[in-house]
Amino acid sequence: MTIGMTLTMFLLEEQRRHPDSSGSFTALFSDLVVAAKLISREVNKAGLIDIIGATGETNIQGEEVQKLDELANATLIKAMEHGGHLAGMASEEMDDVISIDGKYPKGGYLLLFDPLDGSSNIDVNVSVGTIFSILKCAPGHDCTVKDFLQQGVKQVAAGYILYGSSTMFVYTTGHGVHGFTLDPSVGEFLLSHENIKTPERGKIYSINEGNTRHWLSGTQKYVDSLKAREGVSARYVGSLVCDFHRNLLKGGVFLYPGDKKFADGKLRLLYEANPLSFIIEQAGGSASTGDQRILEVQPTKLHQRVPLIIGSKLDVEEACKWWKGEGK
Numbered sequence: 001m002t003i004g005m006t007l008t009m010f011l012l013e014e015q016r017r018h019p020d021s022s023g024s025f026t027a028l029f030s031d032l033v034v035a036a037k038l039i040s041r042e043v044n045k046a047g048l049i050d051i052i053g054a055t056g057e058t059n060i061q062g063e064e065v066q067k068l069d070e071l072a073n074a075t076l077i078k079a080m081e082h083g084g085h086l087a088g089m090a091s092e093e094m095d096d097v098i099s100i101d102g103k104y105p106k107g108g109y110l111l112l113f114d115p116l117d118g119s120s121n122i123d124v125n126v127s128v129g130t131i132f133s134i135l136k137c138a139p140g141h142d143c144t145v146k147d148f149l150q151q152g153v154k155q156v157a158a159g160y161i162l163y164g165s166s167t168m169f170v171y172t173t174g175h176g177v178h179g180f181t182l183d184p185s186v187g188e189f190l191l192s193h194e195n196i197k198t199p200e201r202g203k204i205y206s207i208n209e210g211n212t213r214h215w216l217s218g219t220q221k222y223v224d225s226l227k228a229r230e231g232v233s234a235r236y237v238g239s240l241v242c243d244f245h246r247n248l249l250k251g252g253v254f255l256y257p258g259d260k261k262f263a264d265g266k267l268r269l270l271y272e273a274n275p276l277s278f279i280i281e282q283a284g285g286s287a288s289t290g291d292q293r294i295l296e297v298q299p300t301k302l303h304q305r306v307p308l309i310i311g312s313k314l315d316v317e318e319a320c321k322w323w324k325g326e327g328k
């Protein structure tokens, strides 16, 4: 009877390819896997216990905080703070950086995360996700916001967990993109999508057409050109992780561009755009603000927003041409 390759085994095999590694990264990732399983359990029973619905508070983004956001946030912090691998954390749900309690040792990694992405979809049983990004910093010192303001090219790992019809853990450390599916009967993530590559061009575009009245002309012209094309479909779930994951596997382009109302769009650079851009480039696709490669944007604020065009290489290239007024 084969149990298949678990995420833990895969991580250990990857660690063995770096004989000089301390094992701290693997241990950090294992803590993250535990957090993913705990959040998956809560998300999958949200309808059954009283954590559906909002807390009545709003987060730094000015958005209503859903209870599962808070629970996912607390679960990640609790699962990650004691391991001794982190110098600090940053969360979409927390205004400032999260320093490691003095009773735990500090390590040389920084973890940034969107604990629950697509939270407006929680109450209607549409898939949501967790997105994370891992950076390095000088070990052992009390990190400040400045330590987190690193370009996306500096990420040592990035990934997401998708709480969908099955729970999937997808990540990269710069050696390809690998997907694991949770087998709840074993409680293990098993390798299901090794070395994911995204098609060079897709037939799906994802954008919130409810914002059409705010679009700049480049966006309008690009979407119009897509609508004139045979076989192109619009797919938009409203959970970034869902839309991204579908387009990653099938090909296509997701756009949350800057517009007349929000010049920087809606999505956050450090814990949404950067991690997914690392993944898409490792899978052969690309990610741009429309004007520059996402991974080269120099962050200036922890929660800064950035326009995002991400997906199949040729689709992103074409969207950027239209964005810059070079489309035809």
Ligand code: AHG
Residues within 6 Å of the ligand: 063, 092, 114, 116, 117, 118, 119, 120, 208, 238, 239, 240, 241, 266
């Ligand atoms: P979050 O729930 O973490 O705030 O993220 C929501 C984001 C993203 O998941 C999704 O792509 C986008 O909001 C949808 O925004 P619109 O509803 O404005 O289209």
Ligand code: MN
Residues within 6 Å of the ligand: 114, 116, 117, 118, 240, 272
């Ligand atoms: Mn999000």
Ligand code: MN
Residues within 6 Å of the ligand: 069, 092, 114, 115, 116, 117, 118, 119
């Ligand atoms: Mn969120």
